[in-house]
Amino acid sequence: MTTGRIYLDHNATAPLIAAARAAMLDALDAGGNASSVHETGRRARARIEQARAHVAAMVGARSGDVSFTSGGTEANNHIIQSAARQEGALVVSSIEHPSVLEAASEAARAAGRELRLIPCDRDGLIRPEALQQILEAEPCPPALVSVMLANNETGVIQPIAELARLAHAAGAPMHSDAAQAAGRIPVAMAELGVDYLSLSAHKMGGPHGAGAVITGCGAALHPLLFGGGQERKLRPGTENLAGIAGFGAAAEQVEARLGEMNRIKGLREELEKRIQALDAQILVLGGGADRLPNTSLLARPGLKAETIVMALDLDGAAISAGAACSSGKTGAGHVPQAMGYGDDAARAAFRVSLGPENSLEDIARFADILAPIIERMTKNRTGRMAA
Numbered sequence: 001m002t003t004g005r006i007y008l009d010h011n012a013t014a015p016l017i018a019a020a021r022a023a024m025l026d027a028l029d030a031g032g033n034a035s036s037v038h039e040t041g042r043r044a045r046a047r048i049e050q051a052r053a054h055v056a057a058m059v060g061a062r063s064g065d066v067s068f069t070s071g072g073t074e075a076n077n078h079i080i081q082s083a084a085r086q087e088g089a090l091v092v093s094s095i096e097h098p099s100v101l102e103a104a105s106e107a108a109r110a111a112g113r114e115l116r117l118i119p120c121d122r123d124g125l126i127r128p129e130a131l132q133q134i135l136e137a138e139p140c141p142p143a144l145v146s147v148m149l150a151n152n153e154t155g156v157i158q159p160i161a162e163l164a165r166l167a168h169a170a171g172a173p174m175h176s177d178a179a180q181a182a183g184r185i186p187v188a189m190a191e192l193g194v195d196y197l198s199l200s201a202h203k204m205g206g207p208h209g210a211g212a213v214i215t216g217c218g219a220a221l222h223p224l225l226f227g228g229g230q231e232r233k234l235r236p237g238t239e240n241l242a243g244i245a246g247f248g249a250a251a252e253q254v255e256a257r258l259g260e261m262n263r264i265k266g267l268r269e270e271l272e273k274r275i276q277a278l279d280a281q282i283l284v285l286g287g288g289a290d291r292l293p294n295t296s297l298l299a300r301p302g303l304k305a306e307t308i309v310m311a312l313d314l315d316g317a318a319i320s321a322g323a324a325c326s327s328g329k330t331g332a333g334h335v336p337q338a339m340g341y342g343d344d345a346a347r348a349a350f351r352v353s354l355g356p357e358n359s360l361e362d363i364a365r366f367a368d369i370l371a372p373i374i375e376r377m378t379k380n381r382t383g384r385m386a387a
Contacts, residue, residue, distance in 0.1 A: 004316060005316045005317065005318060006316060006317040006318065006358075006362050006365055006366050006369075007318050007355075007357070007358075008317060008318060008319050008352045008353060008354060008358065008362070008366060009318045009319050009320050009351075009352075009353055010203075010294060010353045010354060010355035011152055011153075011155075011180055011203070011294075011295060011320070011351060011353035012320050012353070013202045013203070013208070014183075014202065014203055014204060014205045014355055015205065015355065015357060016202075016205065016206070016207060016246070017205035017206075017249075017250055017253060019249040019250070019252070019253050020201075020205055020206045020207060020246035020247070020249045020250045020253075021246070022249070023051075023245040023246050023248065023249035024207060024242040024243070024245055024246040024249075025242075026245070027044075027047055027241045027242040027244075027245040027246075028241075028242045030043060030044070030047070031044070031241075032044030032241070033238055034047075034048050034230075034238075034239050034241065035228075035229075035230065035238065044241055047241060047244070047245050047248075048068075048239055048241065048244050048245075049063070050248060051068075051244045051245055051247055051248020051249070051251070052066045052068070052244075052248070053248075054248040054249070054251040054252040055199065055212055055214075055247060055248060055251045056214070057251070058182065058187070058251040058252075058254050059178070059182070059187050059188060059189050059197060059199070059214055060188040060189050060190055060191075061189045061197075061214050061216075064232075065214055065215045065216070065217075066212050066213075066214055067212060067213045067214075067215070067221070067231045067232060067234045067235055068210065068211070068212050068231055068235065068239060068240070068244050068247070069210075069211040069212060069213060069235060070209055070210070070211060070240070071200050071201070071202070071208070071209060071210065071211035072097075072099065072177065072179035072198055072199065072200030072203070072211045073099035073211075074211060075177075075198035075199065075200070075211045075212060075213045076097070076099040076100050076103055076146075076177055076198050077099060077103045077224075078213055078221070078224055078234075078235075079144070079146075079175050079196045079198060079213060079221070080100065080103045080104050080107050080144065080146065080175075081103065081107050081224055082220070082221050082222040082224070083107075083143045083144035083173065083175070084107035084108065084110070084111040084113055084143060084144075085111070085143075085222060086143040086144075087140060087143065088113070088138070088140050088141050088142045088143040088144075088172070089108075089113055089114040089115065089116050089138055089142045089143065090104045090107060090108050090113055090114070090115050090116070090142065090143055090144055090146070091116040091118060091131070091134055091135070091138075091142045091144065091145045091146070091167075091172070092104045092115070092116075092117060092118065092144075092145075092146040092147070093117070093118045093120065093126045093146070093147045093148065093158075094117045094118060094119055094120055094334075094338040095120050095124055095126070095148070095151055095153075095154075095334070095335045095338050095339075096146065096147075096148055096177065097148065097152055097177060097179070099177075100146055100148070100177055101334075104146065113143060116134050116138075116142070118130050118131050118134060118147065119338070120338055120339060121339075121340075122288075122339055122340050123156060123286050123287070123288045123289040123339070124151055124154045124156040124285065124286040124289060124335065124338075124339045125156055125158065125159075125289050126147050126158050126159070126163065127159075128159060128162045128163060128166055131145065131147075131163055131166050131167070132166055135166060135167070135170040135172070138170070141170055141171030141172050142167070142170065142172040143172070143173075144172065144173055144174075144175055145163065145164075145167040145172045145173070145174050145175070146174075146175040146176070146177070147160060147163050147174075147175075147176060148176060148177040148178075148179075148180070149176045149177065149178040149180070149181040149185075149187065149192070150178075150180045150181040150184070150185065150291075150292050150295075151180070151286070151335065152179070152180045153285075153295075153297050153322050153333065153335045153336075153349070153351055154285055154286030154289075154291065154295065154297045154335060154339075155180070155286065155291035155292035155294070155295025155296070155297070155353075156286040156289045156290070156291050157181070157185065157289070157290045157291060157292065158176075160174075160176050160192045160193070160194060161191060161192055161193050164176075164192060164193035164194050164195075165193060168193070173195040173196065173219060174193065174194045174195050174196070175194060175195065175196040175197070175198070176192060176194045176196070176197055176198075177198045178197050178198060178199055179198060179199060179200040179203050179211075180203055180292065180295075181292065182199055182200075182203065182204050182251075182254065183203065183204030183205065183250075183254045183257045183258070184204075184257075184258075184261060184292045184293060184294055185258075185261070185292060185293075186258065189214060189216060194216060195215065195216040195219040196213065196214065196215055196216065196219060196221070197213075197214040198211065198212070198213055198214075199211055199212045199214065201243065201246065201247035201250055204250050204251070204254060204257070205250045205253065205257065206243075206246050206247040206249070206250030206251070207242070207243050207246040207247065207250075208243075209240055209243045210240060210243035210244055210246065210247040211247075212247070213234075221234055222234075223235070223236070225237065257356060260356040261293045261294070262293070264293050264294045264354050264355070264356065264358070265293035265294075267354055267358060267359075267360060267362075267363055268293060268294060268295070268296055268352075268354055270360065270363050271296060271352060271354075271363045271366065271367070272284055272287070272296055272298070274363065274364075274367035275298060275367060275370065278367070278370065278371050278374050278375075279300055279374055279378065281300055281301060281302075282298055282299070282300045282374075283298065283299045283300075283301070283345060284296060284297070284298055285297040285298070285299060285335075285336055285339060285341070285345075285349060286339070294353050294354040294355065295351065295352075295353050295354075296351070296352045296353070297322075297335075297336075297349055297350075297351050298349070298350055298351075298352065299336065299341070299345045299346075299348040299349040299350070300348050300374060300377075300378070301342075301344040301345040301348050302344055302348065302378075302381055303348045303374070303377050303378065303381065304347055304348065304377075305321035305322065305347060305348050305349055305350040306321050307377065308321070308348075308350050308370075308373060308374075308377070309321045309350060311373045311377075312369060312370065312373065315369045315373075316369065317365075317366050317369050317370075319350055319351060319352050319353075320350065320351045320353075321333075321349070321350050321351070322335065322336075322349050322350070322351060332346030332347045333346050333347075333349055335349075336349045352366075
């Protein structure tokens with residue numbers, strides 16, 4: 001990241017850690033196609049299998065249950081499109097990442113399935129009773145229930161283990177998108193009780209272009225592509241050797257990153273205290289729920305998040321207006337709306353997400369930069385309303 005700037009957008013992408021960069025450069029220098037049987041190919045294969053073991057260990061899975069993808073979006077699409085081949089509705093939460101919501105909508109349309117959205121409460125929490133109500137109304141077991149482990153905008157952590165228990169009792173498999181959670185809270189397949197887990201390397205200090213689908217014991221997954229035997233014939237094509245090596249190295253460092261999270265949570269609490277002191281109308285969306293220690297979704301109703309983000313960028317601070325995948329779009333975000341906020345607050349929501357590189361000095365500087373921006377925008381809005 002550029003020297004002197006404050007980077008507070010780790011949920012969009014975390015800076016590449018040194019271990020991942022070293023592993024990638026080593027793999028690039030070594031080269032090789034992991035499908036080749038000669039020594040260079042075998043060494044490439046060994047790098048991939050070592051990375052697979054590290055990713056599996058990070059979530060308490062077996063190496064053979066890890067299939068590498070190009071990222072979290074592909075992982076989510078693979079799981080959902082595979083599930084849509086089965087009878088029954090696709091049941092997903094109303095606050096999912098677009099790679100789940102849009103994939104489920106398209107898969108349901110193409111397969112002639114119903115799409116059910118699980119509502120959240122005011123704090124962005126998917127309550128078990130909300131899922132239970134949907135399950136009880138279904139004429140047959142759903143093809144899939146999908147609820148993210150932690151929301152990418154609010155950071156709210158969902159009760160996945162209880163939701164998975166309800167899904168299984170209704171005869172449905174359970175998927176959880178853990179892209180934002182991995183590296184910020186402990187993630188264990190067995191404790192979550194899910195059948196499918198999706199991961200993204202660049203959210204946890206790994207490279208862009210690498211992700212994974214983790215399947216539980218006995219969980220079915222169908223290929224979307226054909227023409228090769230790579231990744232247990234689930235994703236044919238020559239593997240992204242450098243990306244996978246970097247992903248494995250980042251996964252190996254997750255325990256150390258988790259050790260930083262108490263400090264980061266303290267920084268987030270200080271940040272929210274300072275920002276709310278700037279204006280009594282600033283809200284912390286999801287503040288009443290258990291959240292990722294690094295994530296804060298804030299809103300000053302009546303102001304435009306895009307304008308705040310641009311002003312901060314000009315003054316040397318990087319954040320997002322809601323989800324980074326929505327960059328370039330205007331309008332109210334679907335997550336605040338699903339939480340019951342009106343357009344006035346939903347259009348104002350901006351996300352600050354911290355990482356191990358951040359310090360108390362960053363928080364103080366950010367608050368100092370934001371203060372005159374909020375004051376100026378509020379005065380301008382008041383003036384327009386008076387006119």
